[in-house]
Amino acid sequence: MSVIERLTAAVENEMEQVEKLLFSTVASEVEVLRSICAHILGSGGKRLRPLLLLISARVCDYQGRAQIPIACALEYLHTATLLHDDVIDHADIRRGASAAHVLWGNQATILAGDYLFAKALWLAGSAEDLRVIRVLADISTCLSEAELFQIARCGDLSLSEQDYFHIIRNKTASLIGGAAVLGGMVSNASPEELNALHAYGMSLGMAFQIVDDVLDYRSNQQEFGKTIGKDICEGSLTLPVIHALASCASGERERLCTLLQDSSLRTRHLDEILAIVDRCGGTRHALDAADRFAREAIDALGVFAGRQHAGLLAELARYVVRRRS
Amino acid sequence: MSVIERLTAAVENEMEQVEKLLFSTVASEVEVLRSICAHILGSGGKRLRPLLLLISARVCDYQGRAQIPIACALEYLHTATLLHDDVIDHADIRRGASAAHVLWGNQATILAGDYLFAKALWLAGSAEDLRVIRVLADISTCLSEAELFQIARCGDLSLSEQDYFHIIRNKTASLIGGAAVLGGMVSNASPEELNALHAYGMSLGMAFQIVDDVLDYRSNQQEFGKTIGKDICEGSLTLPVIHALASCASGERERLCTLLQDSSLRTRHLDEILAIVDRCGGTRHALDAADRFAREAIDALGVFAGRQHAGLLAELARYVVRRRS
Structure with missing residues (x-):
């Protein structure tokens, strides 16, 4: 049983409800919309964000x-960004990929993303807690700003480690940190607990993205579902290359x-x-940074010492830096 | 002074605050994002939705x-859909246009739309009224579903008048109807008044879109800012052609x-x-339908009889069917 399977099993009942709601909420009358949503939601994501939210609520x-x-709203938000990332630019029309835009075209892919965003908002409204709306609005702002910043700096070899951390903090950690905080918010956790969950989730998100970027260099296509070196080929600088440079x-x-x-x-x-990046210790440096963030994540959990399920959050942090896909 | 200018003058103070907030809220640190937002927000829109919301609140x-x-949130929502509509499909890469995607590329244009959507949510959250969030979530769902339905039926000559009304009800009237209702909601209007505002706004939106579609056949490029016959060339069937067929x-x-x-x-x-569409009375039929919706809009205002500013809403309905651009 993988770590993700074990963590999922710990909140099995809630995860089943999340899975049901994920598909039932997007049962649109518009056939193409149902198809795109079913395709992207059913394409084997780890459901890391819902899982983290459920475990955080359990810890509280x-x-x-x-x-x-x-939890569904967060998965929709994440999925909407995947769909929008997936739309190709007219500048590089020749790059082929078997993704949503190839199957349904750019416009339908964008609109399906917008639809998931709308449904995320709709589900979030049901929580009857304006703090939840504010967290989602902040996350969405961070995501789009960071993606645009990343595009604007694409191919720029002067991108610093600090710039890189800025990008991944907003692009990835904001949503993962948000998941942890929202799990506490629904539980009426104390401000101290909310701060701890936020710190944990942000560090977890940083570690997660750094490892994701390392796997882009290392993992094989079959295991990771992506082509090796995609970031490098696209001119997107990540930590191993930044350190090597x-x-x-x-x-x-x-x-x-x-x-x-x-x-x-x-x-x-x-x-x-x-080969150069490896010789210059770029990969080692990135994995060390990920380890550091994972340790920070675990350290932030001190406030939950003795709580029955806090160990699951620590396990998730250890998994994130050890995973191979 | 045009009708829009006169209506704007009636809520001048509030409109000035809306204009300021529209630009200050999107003062992102990411330069390209500031540029895209400034470009699209400053490109001479009528601000119909904010205007309607402000007048509705005044009537109440x-x-x-x-x-x-x-009001800002609604303009962002509208603008986000314009940006996303603007992204070209890889199927018709050759069609050129001086729009956001030409200046900044598809991906930046999509992300700027996402950013405006996020900021709409952020502003809406400040209203501290979950009903506002629900209205926005419903509108956003309608918009994306209707656009996808329209794309799915593009080029389909069996599209009926009923299908067409379904599309424009969700694609256009939902947002305009939402503007009117939200004006009532912030005013703590009675359920009867909210229903009246909703009925008014939905009919106004129907009339607005029908006329928009007629102008696509009729208006000249300079006046309307669009190429004549764009809908026909793209295979999008609107009321004049549907009636002619x-x-x-x-x-x-x-x-x-x-x-x-x-x-x-x-x-x-x-x-x-x-010429065929005209000979078959397609344009006349569409303008008659728009007139009917405008009358329905005005009829819905009965509940506000005697209120000082209700006449502005009636004037807006008359303007919408008479406008030439």
């Missing part, structure tokens, strides 16, 4: 059912810059890029 | 300021079908299509 001894629609000897640095600056060289010399 | 004798952020003699019907079924014939024979 919550006994109600208000966490179910909010900052720390390798000037000769290698020059070579790395030459390769990264040109979109066709990046793709043709991917293996060489990966 | 509202004295507070909670209508300002909600349903009512013209079989010979003309056959010719019309032949032309409409082929995307290159549609564009090359646009003048002939417009």
